[in-house]
Amino acid sequence: MKGTYLGEFQELVLLTILVLAENAYGVTIQDELGSRTGRNISRGALHTALTRLDEKGFITSEYGGATAERGGRRKRFYKVTNQGTKALEESKTLRDQLWSEVPKVALGKS
Amino acid sequence: MHQGKYHTPPILAQRFLRWFCKPALVEDIAGDLEEDFNDFVTDYGLGRARYKYWLAVIRFLKPFAIKKIHITTTQTIMFKNYFKTSIRSIARNRLFSAINIIGLAISMSVCLLMISFISELFSYDKFHENPDRIHRVISYEQFLQNEPQGVAATSILTGKRLQAEVPGIEASVILNRRFAGDASFQNKTVSLKGLWASKSFFEVLSGFTLLQGNAETALLSPNSVVLTEEAATRIFGTANAMGQTIEIRSIPFTVTGIAKQPPFNSHISFEALGSMVTYENMLKQRSKSGNWLKWTNVGNDYVYLLLDEGTEPGSIQASLDKMSEEENLKIDRFKIYPELQALTSIMPGPALSNNIGKSMDSSILSTLFILTTIVILCAAFNYTNLSVARAFKRSKEIGVRKVVGANKGQIFWQFILEAIIISLTALCIAILLFYLIRPEFLNIDPMVQQATKMIATPALFAYFLVFSVFVGLMAGFFPAVHLSKLKSTNALKNAPGSGLLSRMNMRKVLVVIQFSLSLIFIISATISFKQYKYAVAFDLGYNTENILSVRLQGVDPTKVATAFEAIPAVNQVARSFDLNGLGNGDRTRVTLENSADSAYLYYNFVDENFIPLMEHKLLAGANFESRPGSREESIIINERTLRKFNIESPSAAIDQYIQLIRGPRLRIIGVVEDFVYTDISRNIHHFGFRYSNSRHNYINLKLNPSDLVRTMERVESAWNAVADGKEFQAEFYDQKLQSTYSQYATIYTIVGFLAFITISIAVLGLLGMAIYTAETRLKEISVRKILGASEASLVKLLARGFIWMLAIAALIAVPLSYYLFDSVVLSESVNRISIGITELFSGVLFIFLIGFVTIASQTWKTAKSNPAQTLRSE
Numbered sequence: 003m004k005g006t007y008l009g010e011f012q013e014l015v016l017l018t019i020l021v022l023a024e025n026a027y028g029v030t031i032q033d034e035l036g037s038r039t040g041r042n043i044s045r046g047a048l049h050t051a052l053t054r055l056d057e058k059g060f061i062t063s064e065y066g067g068a069t070a071e072r073g074g075r076r077k078r079f080y081k082v083t084n085q086g087t088k089a090l091e092e093s094k095t096l097r098d099q100l101w102s103e104v105p106k107v108a109l110g111k112s
Numbered sequence: 113m114h115q116g117k118y119h120t121p122p123i124l125a126q127r128f129l130r131w132f133c134k135p136a137l138v139e140d141i142a143g144d145l146e147e148d149f150n151d152f153v154t155d156y157g158l159g160r161a162r163y164k165y166w167l168a169v170i171r172f173l174k175p176f177a178i179k180k181i182h183i184t185t186t187q188t189i190m191f192k193n194y195f196k197t198s199i200r201s202i203a204r205n206r207l208f209s210a211i212n213i214i215g216l217a218i219s220m221s222v223c224l225l226m227i228s229f230i231s232e233l234f235s236y237d238k239f240h241e242n243p244d245r246i247h248r249v250i251s252y253e254q255f256l257q258n259e260p261q262g263v264a265a266t267s268i269l270t271g272k273r274l275q276a277e278v279p280g281i282e283a284s285v286i287l288n289r290r291f292a293g294d295a296s297f298q299n300k301t302v303s304l305k306g307l308w309a310s311k312s313f314f315e316v317l318s319g320f321t322l323l324q325g326n327a328e329t330a331l332l333s334p335n336s337v338v339l340t341e342e343a344a345t346r347i348f349g350t351a352n353a354m355g356q357t358i359e360i361r362s363i364p365f366t367v368t369g370i371a372k373q374p375p376f377n378s379h380i381s382f383e384a385l386g387s388m389v390t391y392e393n394m395l396k397q398r399s400k401s402g403n404w405l406k407w408t409n410v411g412n413d414y415v416y417l418l419l420d421e422g423t424e425p426g427s428i429q430a431s432l433d434k435m436s437e438e439e440n441l442k443i444d445r446f447k448i449y450p451e452l453q454a455l456t457s458i459m460p461g462p463a464l465s466n467n468i469g470k471s472m473d474s475s476i477l478s479t480l481f482i483l484t485t486i487v488i489l490c491a492a493f494n495y496t497n498l499s500v501a502r503a504f505k506r507s508k509e510i511g512v513r514k515v516v517g518a519n520k521g522q523i524f525w526q527f528i529l530e531a532i533i534i535s536l537t538a539l540c541i542a543i544l545l546f547y548l549i550r551p552e553f554l555n556i557d558p559m560v561q562q563a564t565k566m567i568a569t570p571a572l573f574a575y576f577l578v579f580s581v582f583v584g585l586m587a588g589f590f591p592a593v594h595l596s597k598l599k600s601t602n603a604l605k606n607a608p609g610s611g612l613l614s615r616m617n618m619r620k621v622l623v624v625i626q627f628s629l630s631l632i633f634i635i636s637a638t639i640s641f642k643q644y645k646y647a648v649a650f651d652l653g654y655n656t657e658n659i660l661s662v663r664l665q666g667v668d669p670t671k672v673a674t675a676f677e678a679i680p681a682v683n684q685v686a687r688s689f690d691l692n693g694l695g696n697g698d699r700t701r702v703t704l705e706n707s708a709d710s711a712y713l714y715y716n717f718v719d720e721n722f723i724p725l726m727e728h729k730l731l732a733g734a735n736f737e738s739r740p741g742s743r744e745e746s747i748i749i750n751e752r753t754l755r756k757f758n759i760e761s762p763s764a765a766i767d768q769y770i771q772l773i774r775g776p777r778l779r780i781i782g783v784v785e786d787f788v789y790t791d792i793s794r795n796i797h798h799f800g801f802r803y804s805n806s807r808h809n810y811i812n813l814k815l816n817p818s819d820l821v822r823t824m825e826r827v828e829s830a831w832n833a834v835a836d837g838k839e840f841q842a843e844f845y846d847q848k849l850q851s852t853y854s855q856y857a858t859i860y861t862i863v864g865f866l867a868f869i870t871i872s873i874a875v876l877g878l879l880g881m882a883i884y885t886a887e888t889r890l891k892e893i894s895v896r897k898i899l900g901a902s903e904a905s906l907v908k909l910l911a912r913g914f915i916w917m918l919a920i921a922a923l924i925a926v927p928l929s930y931y932l933f934d935s936v937v938l939s940e941s942v943n944r945i946s947i948g949i950t951e952l953f954s955g956v957l958f959i960f961l962i963g964f965v966t967i968a969s970q971t972w973k974t975a976k977s978n979p980a981q982t983l984r985s986e
Binding site: 027028029032044045046049050053054063065070071072073075076077078 | 118120121137139140141142143144145146147148150168171172174176177
């Protein structure tokens with residue numbers, strides 16, 4: 003199942019795309035992720051993740067209109083596919099399941 | 113989002129991104145980066161933003177974004193495929209591949225030799241710190257109106273004047289090559305070879321370094337010597353040599369430095385350096401007249417200059433020209449023109465005499481280079497020819513490739529790759545051959561052996577590799593172009609297009625060129641061999657054996673003659689102004705009394721012993737008689753002069769008078785048989801022996817041939833006893849002559865070897881073509897046979913084309929090589945072999961014979977084949 007494995011960073015990217023809804027493209031994703039995690043995310047790392055997600059079929063993309071601020075280039079808007087949502091849900095279920103089974107003692111909340 | 117002016121990111125960075133990034137991602141990434149960029153500009157300013165942009169672009173150099181990955185995969189796949197098909201095709205056609213590989217390997221081995229030779233020569237003297245700024249002063253000596261002779265040396269005077277008068281010279285060093293002899297230290301005697309060197313030696317020639325001692329002062333004071341490490345161990349063993357005193361030729365020297373061994377690729381080499389001051393003091397003591405500081409004293413002294421940075425060599429040359437103008441006025445008959453020579457053009461350089469160490473003519477180098485190029489071209493032709501010929505068989509493969517979608521470029525590279533694989537395989541064999549022929553090559557000429565070691569270094573192997581790839585490109589180019597142009601429809605139809613047929617002519621032309629070259633080589637080898645044997649055995653008209661000529665150099669002839677006569681092994685002693693066979697001579701205009709005719713007469717002043725000693729044959733009259741006084745009365749002329757003045761017989765000439773223009777009137781007392789006065793490549797001149805007691809430059813000794821070594825020693829010590837410190841300069845006549853003609857021997861060895869190689873290559877090519885023709889026409893032959901053709905007529909049919917090509921090659925090569933030798937190589941020579949039918953056609957016959965055997969063996973096999981067998985399939 004290596005092909006559909008969702009890495010931590012990739013998961014974050016997917017979720018960010020969902021949060022941003024209609025306005026998810028390179029710059030916004032980076033800004034959003036950056037401000038939420040407080041991490042300095044490099045363009046290269048983000049695009050690597052986007053490319054992998056695209057390869058796995060978790061996201062699709064389409065071009066928007068050209069803008070002057072991008073030197074006349076079009077924005078590429080990303081959308082999470084059904085498969086992507088499914089993968090996110092699976093990941094969440096897995097975590098929830100694990101969370102529920104963690105003994106309370108281990109969390110120090112006696 | 114941002115205020116103010118809109119900024120464009122660095123254009124170069126954008127271009128770089130577009131270049132490496134996958135096209136699908138470029139727009140997206142470039143857009144994002146540009147948005148970032150403008151934010152950065154507002155946040156950090158333009159400079160930082162540009163920097164960050166660059167950084168971001170570079171960070172995208174990751175596998176996922178790089179374009180190459182995608183393309184490289186197809187390229188590797190295609191490359192693998194080409195490689196596989198090439199190997200298969202080579203393996204399938206074992207015979208043709210073998211012919212190609214062997215031919216290439218043979219010729220490549222010669223080229224490898226050449227590459228290692230040339231690369232080694234060009235590495236010479238590059239180890240000095242500023243090789244471009246180091247120059248040496250050489251001299252051109254002109255005697256009367258003769259051709260100026262290049263000498264690697266110059267006079268000490270030139271060096272001193274340059275040091276004193278000429279600006280722009282950072283440092284200069286004067287060297288003398290006569291610092292050699294036995295060095296003794298505590299009963300131990302070792303022979304050393306070295307140079308006298310003035311104090312700035314290590315400054316000018318900075319590649320030579322001292323291991324111990326001070327480079328600035330080591331050669332400063334009298335009686336100092338610098339030894340190389342190796343020489344020091346020979347003398348002192350493990351003990352410290354510094355500060356010790358050794359005796360060299362009975363002069364005490366203090367060791368002031370230990371130098372690193374001079375590298376092999378240095379044209380100067382030494383085991384010891386004596387301080388020049390010591391030598392100068394010696395000279396001052398020996399000759400009070402200051403002879404050693406004369407302008408004409410050119411022979412053993414060398415001057416090397418380190419020019420100031422920015423000094424043009426031209427300005428130094430101008431000062432030298434001025435100096436020579438001044439000095440040449442003071443001397444008589446001789447003229448000396450010093451010239452500046454860059455260190456880097458000494459090895460290889462122009463042909464000069466009196467070299468300080470190793471030397472190599474650049475003309476020899478270029479000749480060898482041209483010859484090897486011809487050889488490798490021949491082998492490349494073979495490949496081209498056979499590949500084009502076999503294009504037929506590959507046409508289906510190409511057709512299929514093209515239909516599937518291969519473009520011209522891909523087909524082209526496929527065939528180039530195949531050629532490169534062949535040439536790399538050939539390289540492996542060539543390297544083996546290279547090791548086999550290397551010792552032979554080093555033995556061809558002592559000059560070669562001195563100059564090169566030909567040790568294979570990694571760099572050399574890199575050159576070999578590059579060379580072999582280049583050969584592959586060259587050989588494969590034509591077939592690759594031709595095959596990649598095939599139209600897929602034609603290729604698949606298997607009908608040879610008209611284009612293919614027109615290539616046949618091209619192939620024929622290549623075969624003809626190959627054979628023409630082989631023929632030229634073999635004819636040249638034959639002719640130069642004959643000329644060498646002729647020259648060595650040529651009757652010069654006088655005796656040359658066991659005659660030693662000693663240069664007088666101004667020492668009193670009578671004193672020297674008396675000293676030599678006292679040696680029992682010296683049979684005869686004769687004095688002369690000049691030597692026979694040296695190529696130069698004095699001449700004057702003369703007339704015969706009572707005749708209007710005048711002629712230039714070459715002359716030599718001799719004493720009464722010269723004619724008997726040299727065994728000149730007197731045809732009439734008598735030899736000179738010993739006579740005191742300086743008044744000249746008589747002359748002995750040669751036959752050529754008789755004919756010039758229309759005197760019928762030698763005896764009729766006796767007692768006639770010859771008038772020298774602006775000179776005395778001389779009675780003819782004898783006539784000698786014609787002999788070679790200059791050298792055998794020139795005409796016999798009008799010549800006369802004149803008698804003189806004083807005007808002698810040489811003493812000629814006829815030695816008893818038994819125990820020549822001891823005799824030579826005695827002669828030398830006799831010389832030293834009377835010569836006032838002058839160097840003993842003597843040479844044997846016959847040795848001198850042999851070295852004059854040894855060039856022919858070297859030519860025929862090299863050309864002969866190349867002839868062998870080109871012939872082998874051409875025959876291999878011919879064999880390939882014959883096999884190919886026989887194979888493709890097998891069915892045709894079978895049908896002809898069934899219809900009743902005889903085997904002989906079939907052989908004739910198959911061989912006809914080849915024989916035509918050979919005939920045309922002969923037609924080109926024979927006149928060409930005749931012209932080459934008749935009008936270029938031997939044209940200046942008067943006494944030379946006549947180039948006749950035998951010389952020209954023995955080679956042709958030989959090659960025809962080999963060619964016929966090659967063709968016949970193949971065609972005969974085809975003609976004999978059983979038609980039932982060959983026609984059965986299909």
